[in-house]
Amino acid sequence: MRVLERDSELEHLRGAIAQAAAGQGSGLAVVGESGAGKSTLIASALAQAGRVRVLRGQCEPLATPRPLGPFRDLGLVTTVDDADLRERLVDDLRATPTVLVVEDLHWLDDASADLLRFVARRVETLPLALVVSYRDLEIGPQHPARKLLGDFAALDGLSALALQPLSEDAVREVVSGTGLDPARVHALTGGNAFFVAQVANEPGRPLPTSVRDAVLARIDDVQIDDLEILQLIACAPDRLDDRVLPLVGVDLPSLRRLDETTLIGRTDRGLVYRHELARLAVESTIPPGGAPRLHARLLAALEQLEPQDPAVLTHHAVAARDGARTLVHARAAAEEAVSSASNREAAAFLEVALAHLPTSATAVERAELLAQVCRQQYLAGQHHDALASARASIPLWEAAGETAGVAEAYAVLAVLGYQALGRRHVIRDHIHRALDLAEESGAPATIARVHTDAATLAVIGSDLPGCRQHADRVLQVAEEADLEEFRVAGRMLSTAATAVVGDPDGRLEILRLIEVAREHGWDELAWRGYVFVFISDYEHGNLRTAHRVFEEALAFVADRDLPFARLWHLSFRSLAHVVMGRWSAAEEDAAAALVDTPLGGNAWPFLAQAQVALRCGREGAAERLDRAWDVAAGIDEPLRWFPVLSALAEQMWMTGAPDERVTGFAVERIVELSASPDTAWAAGLLATWLERLGLEFELVHPVGEPFRLMLDGRYAEAASWWRLAGDTFAEAMALADSPDPEDRVRAVTLLDRHGAIGTADRLRVELRRQGVDAVPPRPRESTQGNPGGLTNRQLDVARLVAMGLSNSEIAARLYISPKTADHHVSAILAKLDLPSRRAVVMKATELGLD
Numbered sequence: 001m002r003v004l005e006r007d008s009e010l011e012h013l014r015g016a017i018a019q020a021a022a023g024q025g026s027g028l029a030v031v032g033e034s035g036a037g038k039s040t041l042i043a044s045a046l047a048q049a050g051r052v053r054v055l056r057g058q059c060e061p062l063a064t065p066r067p068l069g070p071f072r073d074l075g076l077v078t079t080v081d082d083a084d085l086r087e088r089l090v091d092d093l094r095a096t097p098t099v100l101v102v103e104d105l106h107w108l109d110d111a112s113a114d115l116l117r118f119v120a121r122r123v124e125t126l127p128l129a130l131v132v133s134y135r136d137l138e139i140g141p142q143h144p145a146r147k148l149l150g151d152f153a154a155l156d157g158l159s160a161l162a163l164q165p166l167s168e169d170a171v172r173e174v175v176s177g178t179g180l181d182p183a184r185v186h187a188l189t190g191g192n193a194f195f196v197a198q199v200a201n202e203p204g205r206p207l208p209t210s211v212r213d214a215v216l217a218r219i220d221d222v223q224i225d226d227l228e229i230l231q232l233i234a235c236a237p238d239r240l241d242d243r244v245l246p247l248v249g250v251d252l253p254s255l256r257r258l259d260e261t262t263l264i265g266r267t268d269r270g271l272v273y274r275h276e277l278a279r280l281a282v283e284s285t286i287p288p289g290g291a292p293r294l295h296a297r298l299l300a301a302l303e304q305l306e307p308q309d310p311a312v313l314t315h316h317a318v319a320a321r322d323g324a325r326t327l328v329h330a331r332a333a334a335e336e337a338v339s340s341a342s343n344r345e346a347a348a349f350l351e352v353a354l355a356h357l358p359t360s361a362t363a364v365e366r367a368e369l370l371a372q373v374c375r376q377q378y379l380a381g382q383h384h385d386a387l388a389s390a391r392a393s394i395p396l397w398e399a400a401g402e403t404a405g406v407a408e409a410y411a412v413l414a415v416l417g418y419q420a421l422g423r424r425h426v427i428r429d430h431i432h433r434a435l436d437l438a439e440e441s442g443a444p445a446t447i448a449r450v451h452t453d454a455a456t457l458a459v460i461g462s463d464l465p466g467c468r469q470h471a472d473r474v475l476q477v478a479e480e481a482d483l484e485e486f487r488v489a490g491r492m493l494s495t496a497a498t499a500v501v502g503d504p505d506g507r508l509e510i511l512r513l514i515e516v517a518r519e520h521g522w523d524e525l526a527w528r529g530y531v532f533v534f535i536s537d538y539e540h541g542n543l544r545t546a547h548r549v550f551e552e553a554l555a556f557v558a559d560r561d562l563p564f565a566r567l568w569h570l571s572f573r574s575l576a577h578v579v580m581g582r583w584s585a586a587e588e589d590a591a592a593a594l595v596d597t598p599l600g601g602n603a604w605p606f607l608a609q610a611q612v613a614l615r616c617g618r619e620g621a622a623e624r625l626d627r628a629w630d631v632a633a634g635i636d637e638p639l640r641w642f643p644v645l646s647a648l649a650e651q652m653w654m655t656g657a658p659d660e661r662v663t664g665f666a667v668e669r670i671v672e673l674s675a676s677p678d679t680a681w682a683a684g685l686l687a688t689w690l691e692r693l694g695l696e697f698e699l700v701h702p703v704g705e706p707f708r709l710m711l712d713g714r715y716a717e718a719a720s721w722w723r724l725a726g727d728t729f730a731e732a733m734a735l736a737d738s739p740d741p742e743d744r745v746r747a748v749t750l751l752d753r754h755g756a757i758g759t760a761d762r763l764r765v766e767l768r769r770q771g772v773d774a775v776p777p778r779p780r781e782s783t784q785g786n787p788g789g790l791t792n793r794q795l796d797v798a799r800l801v802a803m804g805l806s807n808s809e810i811a812a813r814l815y816i817s818p819k820t821a822d823h824h825v826s827a828i829l830a831k832l833d834l835p836s837r838r839a840v841v842m843k844a845t846e847l848g849l850d
Helices: 007-021 038-046 069-073 085-095 110-120 146-154 168-174 182-189 193-201 211-216 224-234 252-259 276-283 290-302 310-319 323-339 343-355 363-379 383-399 403-421 424-441 444-460 464-481 484-499 504-520 523-538 546-559 563-579 583-593 604-616 621-635 638-655 660-673 677-692 705-711 715-725 728-737 741-753 757-769 792-802 807-814 818-832 837-842
Strands: 026-031 053-058 098-103 128-134 158-162 264-267 270-273
Touching: 007 026, 007 038, 007 098, 007 128, 007 158, 026 038, 026 146, 038 053, 038 098, 038 128, 053 069, 069 110, 085 110, 098 110, 110 128, 110 146, 110 343, 110 546, 128 146, 146 158, 168 182, 168 193, 182 193, 193 211, 211 276, 224 252, 224 270, 224 276, 224 290, 270 276, 290 310, 310 323, 310 343, 323 343, 323 363, 343 363, 363 383, 363 403, 383 403, 403 424, 403 444, 424 444, 444 464, 444 484, 444 523, 464 484, 484 504, 484 523, 504 523, 523 546, 523 563, 546 563, 563 583, 563 604, 583 604, 583 792, 604 621, 604 638, 604 757, 621 638, 638 660, 638 677, 638 757, 660 677, 677 705, 677 728, 705 715, 705 728, 715 728, 715 741, 728 741, 728 757, 741 757, 792 807, 792 818, 792 837, 807 818, 818 837
Parallel strands: 026 128, 026 158, 053 098, 098 128
Antiparallel strands: 264 270
């Protein structure tokens, strides 16, 4: 198989295959427009794969993709709800040198994307050449493949090969001897390899003016019956199953004639078009009204086969305009998607079912389906769609006299309003109405569910008495009706009211209850538990151990396809990184949290970006803080106000520019906002910044210990507390507040060492104005040993170095090669300005790596 102008790309692919045969894994993404030659390039490399096992699958252009479609076709997956699927797949790939090819990622489903990410992140430890292909222009910011492609751009062992259009010289070589003008062919085809080949195959025909003409020239003389078979195959974008052929009247002579068109190929399981452009061109020849009949023929045939694939059946039922069968198959496809934690696909299939619900359906039937759609949209992070579904269900529940349904819909509106809109007054109205209706309904599950939501909103909103009251009601109903999920929920919420005020036993109990929820598949409850743990850790400076919980939570929400939860946890971790002075990692997480549409109630990514900009002396802090303020103002919660107000006060201290939000609002409301015991830490942070600004304020409630020490003038003790907690920036600021010039000089040195150059420069100016001698000069960028410059990946490696692990042991832990581990260690030592691995071990506590 000959490919033009692809020597370098072909060499890369062959090299990856040879490495896999030798036991070293790598991943390559082949990128290009439709017709660029991606499949041809891959096939050419596979032709010389030798004895390496080759697994080649592809994604399918179904309206809603099948969960784990390519893996099921390859026989690597038999059921979509296999709990041990990831580990078994990796074990299988570890046993035999393999080339795993998954083509057309632009049609990828969520479950396959997660599975591919799991494999890709371990590829260096496997005898595997992982090859994927996709059209880059067809993958948007929220596409299932986006995070996987981010891995290919950023992670070790993974890289991308971009295929450029053929040059005019290559086109000249292809059309040599045909009499065609190479320049004109190049201009008409844009150098697209597929189009060029189609034109060159029929040089005697008039040069087509469109892609469609180039393809259809291949079939203009086929018999009418054969054309119908081609059209039938075009209606099956995944493939036409071999078992279907006799059921739709396709015999061997017909197949021979079709083969002569050169448009049709085959896989192990059926007939396919050699190129999607060819399929689309032939599909366009189907006369008006003909497509539903063709799809109906395929649907009738596929329904006779076992096992059935509800996603494929749904595709054909929709195209056949058969509402009754669409409803049946879409519901089955949604159920299958839910079982594989493919929430986005589940939502899509349920939306299809809803659209095909017959007009004779009762209000309750429609409302129940809307509630299911809403649930999956919520879990899939489609919050605004979920809000619309919940609202649409309310008049239906009301018309049917189903008070419980109305109550649950309003509770959903409250939760979604909090996450998507960030408007407290709307949330309050919805949850109060939900509570009244739930009690009126007398339905135990509804009462428990609504009080669970109310308790969650209460604890986040610093209404701890309200949280306990709702949690008690949940427990009461759960015991009376034997509702185990809500028994666990009630215990978790009751414990959360103590954990968020600093009770370590409460924190441990929540972690235990998270495990119970995970074991039972109560995904949302488990996620809420992780949020409570974060609040407990963040609000009390317990972040040295929190990183393990962050990693566990992020892995969990990715595994269970909870994109909205992932955004929150990335945002939480960005704040934790800021506290620990990990500027690069904080920016990395904040940026990732904002890649998808940001949740309306989430101020944290903007706050993290603003604080990094302030402390590192970069532009953009004011704009980000304004965004964070807008969100906090809408939510109107103490734990939202305090961090943003503190950052605004820090900005005022840095710039000297007055800010009414600080001088007015913060000073006036600090007493009111600090009334709840869970705000002692946040109020203390704001109070220290107001003190630095010389503003008068009143505090009648206790604040966290290190802030109390600072406000009492015990700066050395406060600095020591912060040092042990791992908050280098707060340690430096405690020293900066000291009247002792030596402490203040130490503060500048400490800030310089950790990359907080903007804050250090602010102190330099003040110290020089006060006549302090020996102010440290601003360090040159090239000589800074900056822990704040470590990325998330480098932090992972640095923690393992601090544990005394060798490169081989680090590689085994992180699923990378020892060589890659060595590269990371070298970069870490350079950024930390440390001479050896032993120095990292010795300074682990100081660096927050223990």
